[in-house]
Amino acid sequence: MADTTQELDFEFQSRFEEDEETIKEKLLESGSLEDYRKEPGDYVYDVVVPQAPMIQQQQANMDEVLRNAFTLYAEDEYLDMKVIEADLERTPAQPAQGVLIVGASAGVIIPAGHELSCTVIDEDGNPITATVNEEVPFNEAGALSIDITTEGTGDIMNVPPGSSWFFSPPIAGVESITQPGRLIGGADREDDESLRNKWKAKKHKPVRSGNKHHYVTWALEVPGVGAAKTVPLWAGRNTVKVIIADTEGQPATPQLVTNVQMYIDPSQDGMGEGVAPVGAIVTVESVANLAINIAAGITLIAGSTLEEAAAAFRIDLDAYLDTLAAQVMDSNRKEPIVIVYNKLTGLLSMNPHVEDYTNFTVNSGTANITLLANEVPSSGTITLT
Structure with a gap:
């Protein structure tokens, strides 16, 4: 078909x-x-x-x-009503989650619900804030990880690694806060195009009972999933791996992975307790994030600043990496997906704030990067000097 x-x-x-x-x-x-x-x-x-x-x-x-009587053309709340007929629903805006590393002296307690502020700002010009998920006691001096969830929602909440955070109000004895990785899961309210594409994928692909397209359809039925692909027989007969991404094409949160696993195959023993057929042993996992870290020495155009150059470059880099992330989730794609070094240097050479550059590196190298089957790239640290 x-x-x-x-x-x-x-x-x-x-x-x-x-x-x-x-x-x-x-x-x-x-x-x-x-x-x-x-x-x-x-x-x-x-x-x-x-x-x-x-x-x-x-x-x-x-x-x-x-x-608005037809799913192909309906908009906003009318599209919501139409896709319900296909057991789909729009994903609301989501907060981001992640891990911070806190260094503190013995006896310090980081209480659950304590607020942090970030130097990164949101669309309204306000600092992004987050709260601590669970209490973390320091029985001895050192560094411990804390899980946080942003108070706001949207893609802008996916704060890049290396951002600065501080507790509000401050906690005595806390000596340092570092962010080792990008926050994930933050997503804008799913737009009409994304929701309609999920409907098209479900209604017009050759879905049969238990074929590979069916697993994609089941994954997309779970709110929060924006894309999915299957890896048949990944661990032998009767095994299926379902790899999912959120509505922004970025790694799914652990909770979203659990939600999809519980829907498709909660017992993972082939007993057919979910929507997957009897005999299928399904493993759901998130795409993995590959941070793309850029460093270069630049000569600025008169009147420009390093901050302006870095901000403009991040916008262009994100747009390029987003196109590659979409290709990662294509179950039918056989060719490897490559981050091309020369395309990245081209982005910097076209930067309106940059006159010239030297020593351009991508993840400390000068070669193309081939993505693994479950990797989606995202912008990491951008160091322009």
Whole structure:
């Protein structure tokens, strides 16, 4: 069975709305008015013509009702209603989660729920804040990891590694806070395009009972999953691995992985306790994040700053890496996915704040990077000097 998804990508055609001039002419040509003068300034003209804009709006409303009757064209809450028919739902905005390393003296207790602030700001210009998930006592001086969850939601909450954090209010005895890895799981409210694509994937791929497309469909039915792919027979007969990403194409949180595992195959013993058929032993895992760390010496264009150059480069780098992340989740792709060194140098050479650069390295090297089957790249540290 062919994939008909692309065949359905055509624009909605208006069925009712006419332009105002056409409506006006039809009104004036009505048989009931044929015995009356209808020139501009005549009574009939002045009474009838103002109705044209109102009729046009009614026609536009009828088109809108028709549009929202079909999943292919419906928008916003009407699309939500349509995809429910396919057992799908829109993923709401999600907070980010991650780990910080805290250095403190003996006797310090980091209480659950204590707030931290970050030097990274959100869309409104406010510092990103997070809370501690569980209490962490320091029985002796040293460094311990703490799990945090951001208070805000959205992709911007996926704070890059190396960002600065501080407790609010401060905790006596805390000596350092470092962020070793990128926060994950933060996602904007799923947009119409992403939700519609999930519907297309479910309705128009050759899904059969227990084939590889079916596992993708089951994964996408769990709120929070934005993409999925399968690895059949990954550990021998009757085994299936399902690799998932969140709605931003980034690594899924442990809780999301658990939710998908419990839905598809909670017992992992082939007994068919989930939606997977009897005999299938399913393992669900998240894509792994590969941080792409960039370093280079640069010559700035007059009037520019290092911060401006780094911010502009991160935007371009994220856009490039996002295209590669989408390719990672294609179950049918056989060719390796490569981060091309020269494309990254090209991004820096096109930076509007950079005159020239030297010693450009990617993860401390100058070679292309080939991604593993379960790796998605994301921007890590950007060091421009």
